[in-house]
Amino acid sequence: MSPAPEEAARLHRLRSLADMASGMAHEFNQPLTAIRGCAENLLIARQRGWDIPPERIDAKLATIVEQCDRISGLIEHMRAFARGAAELRPAPLALAEAVADALRMIGSQLAQRGISVEVEDHSAGRLALAARHALAEVVVELLRNARDALAGAGRTRARIAVAIEPRGAELELRVRDDGPGMAAGTAEASEAPFAGAGAGGGPGLGLPAARHTMAAMGGSLRIETATGVGTTVILVLPAAA
Amino acid sequence: MRASARPDPAYAGRVTAAPLILVVDDDWAIRSNTTELLEMSSHRVSAHADAGAALAWCRSHPDAASAAIIDLSLPDMAGTALLRALHELAPGLPVIIATGSAGEETLLALRGLPLAGLLRKPVRASQVLDTVAAALAKARP
Numbered sequence: 001m002s003p004a005p006e007e008a009a010r011l012h013r014l015r016s017l018a019d020m021a022s023g024m025a026h027e028f029n030q031p032l033t034a035i036r037g038c039a040e041n042l043l044i045a046r047q048r049g050w051d052i053p054p055e056r057i058d059a060k061l062a063t064i065v066e067q068c069d070r071i072s073g074l075i076e077h078m079r080a081f082a083r084g085a086a087e088l089r090p091a092p093l094a095l096a097e098a099v100a101d102a103l104r105m106i107g108s109q110l111a112q113r114g115i116s117v118e119v120e121d122h123s124a125g126r127l128a129l130a131a132r133h134a135l136a137e138v139v140v141e142l143l144r145n146a147r148d149a150l151a152g153a154g155r156t157r158a159r160i161a162v163a164i165e166p167r168g169a170e171l172e173l174r175v176r177d178d179g180p181g182m183a184a185g186t187a188e189a190s191e192a193p194f195a196g197a198g199a200g201g202g203p204g205l206g207l208p209a210a211r212h213t214m215a216a217m218g219g220s221l222r223i224e225t226a227t228g229v230g231t232t233v234i235l236v237l238p239a240a241a
Numbered sequence: 242m243r244a245s246a247r248p249d250p251a252y253a254g255r256v257t258a259a260p261l262i263l264v265v266d267d268d269w270a271i272r273s274n275t276t277e278l279l280e281m282s283s284h285r286v287s288a289h290a291d292a293g294a295a296l297a298w299c300r301s302h303p304d305a306a307s308a309a310i311i312d313l314s315l316p317d318m319a320g321t322a323l324l325r326a327l328h329e330l331a332p333g334l335p336v337i338i339a340t341g342s343a344g345e346e347t348l349l350a351l352r353g354l355p356l357a358g359l360l361r362k363p364v365r366a367s368q369v370l371d372t373v374a375a376a377l378a379k380a381r382p
Contacts, residue, residue, distance in 0.1 A: 030270055036363065037274025041281065044366040050281055112267070114316030 008209050023140075026108035027074055031067035038064050077104055081133050088216045090129035092240035095164045095173050096121045101136035106143050110160070115150055117143070119162045128171040128237040130217050135173075135235075138210045138221075142175040142233045145207070149179035149231060171239050176232040182225045207233075260307035260377055261285040265295040265323065266339065267316050271362075275310065278366050279373070292318035292326070299330050306334055308357065308376045310369070313340035313347065321350050328355055335376035339364060 038060040045052045081101070099119055110117060143160060150158040161176045211221045219237040262279050266272045267290050276286045287306065289295040292315045299306065309327060313320035324336050335357030340347055351359065357376035360368060 030268065033268060033363070034270035034274070037270055037278075040366045041274055041278050044278070044370075045281055052281070112314075112316070 008212075011209075023106045023109045024074065024078060026112060027104065028071060030108060031070045031074075034067045035064050038067075074104070077101070081105075081136070083133075088131045088134050088213065090131055090217045090238075092127040093130045093132050093135070094125075095123060095128050095130070095135075095171060095237070098130065098132055098135040098139055099162055099164070099173070101132065102139035102143060105136070106140050106147075110143065110147055113147065113151065113158075115147060115158045115160060117160045117162060119164075121164045123164045123166055123171060126166050126171060127240040128173075129240050130219065130237050134213050134217065135237075138213050138235065139173070139175065141207070141210045142235075145233070146175060146177035146179065146231070149177050149181075166239065167236075169239055170236050173235040173237070174232055175235075176230060178230045181227050181229050181231050182223075259283050259285045261287060261305055262373060263295060263299070263306040263309035263311075263334075264288040265290075265292065265309065265311040265315065265320075267291060267312065271312070271339075275369060278369060282370055284373070291316050292320075292323040295323065296326055296330070299327065304331065306331065308335045308337065308373055308380065310337045310339055310360070310373070313338055313342070313350075319350075321354060324354055324356070333380060335380045337372055337376055 042052070042057065042060055044050075096119065103117060103119075107117065139162075146160045150160075159178055161174075161178075163172075163174045163176070165172045165174065207221070207223075214221045214235060214237075217237065219235060222234050222236070223231065224234065225231040262284050264272060264275050264279070264286055265288075266275065269290070272288050272290065276288045279286045287298055287302070289298060292311075295309075295311070311320050311323055311327075315323065318326075320338055320340070324338065327334055327336055336355070337358035337360060338351060338356055339360040339362060341362040357379065358372040360372055
């Protein structure tokens with residue numbers, strides 16, 4: 001039995017938050033590791049009486065400052081996201097910004113699993129009408145699905161291609177994985193909430209909720225897939241006038 | 242002002258034939274800080290972000306490395322698999338494994354492997370130096 005759309009949306013939000021928390025943990029971990037390493041190397045060099053050239057000390061201190069700023073930026077981003085994710089009112093937006101937001105949340109996690117993400121922006125400066133944070137959340141969902149599809153395929157080196165393309169009075173944001181793809185029946189079944197969830201692959205709860213979010217912004221979501229050719233999810237949004 | 246770092250007395254005397262340490266970690270922060278630490282303490286370092294690059298380097302530089310520190314979870318290969326591959330390529334090479342997880346599963350995966358040392362992240366700089374020194378001493382009695 002499928003849950004009511006509101007319940008599905010609520011569960012989707014919870015899952016997004018859990019995934020965001022896990023993604024952010026990765027994102028925070030790297031600058032912290034860098035800061036700790038810089039400080040510790042300076043410390044051990046002092047303790048053991050090694051001479052370190054002043055320019056090397058400067059470089060390490062600069063790295064520490066830079067990485068602290070990176071953490072501040074992440075915190076600022078999380079705050080903005082927390083404020084804005086429920087906001088569905090569309091405004092002119094460069095779609096690449098939503099993609100960059102999404103990658104800030106899940107990018108390290110993907111890299112950690114050997115998945116590279118290539119972004120091609122052919123929008124030539126054209127803006128779409130979309131709610132930035134809600135759209136970023138949808139993109140996170142698509143990247144997460146692609147990640148699961150690739151992991152299910154047991155791939156050690158995998159690629160997700162994100163493309164932004166103008167199409168007449170609309171813009172498309174396409175997320176393509178080169179995973180195993182889905183048979184037509186599975187793709188249809190994936191429209192039902194929970195389909196495939198927890199099965200270690202395939203779309204789960206997220207796609208219907210993502211479609212709901214897209215519709216609320218005046219856009220749409222469709223899937224192109226076939227067994228053996230990977231899956232492309234296409235987000236369509238109206239172009240800003 | 243001196244141009245170069247004075248080596249740690251504990252490692253002095255090896256400067257002419259500074260041992261080369263192979264470092265394999267996909268985290269650039271760990272890779273660069275470990276490299277710097279080892280270089281400051283008079284080692285040479287060949288650092289790689291994945292197992293494939295490390296193995297390719299080893300094949301083109303046979304017997305060049307004196308020890309290796311490899312991360313247990315690498316993007317292209319499990320650290321344990323890299324350990325076995327290195328063991329085949331360079332049977333005498335002491336290999337130290339660094340891991341962020343100290344769980345039972347990790348320890349089981351490592352059981353029976355020819356490990357020269359285990360570093361649990363976050364690793365202290367002194368631990369890295371001590372473990373490398375012990376591995377080198379063991380390798381060249």
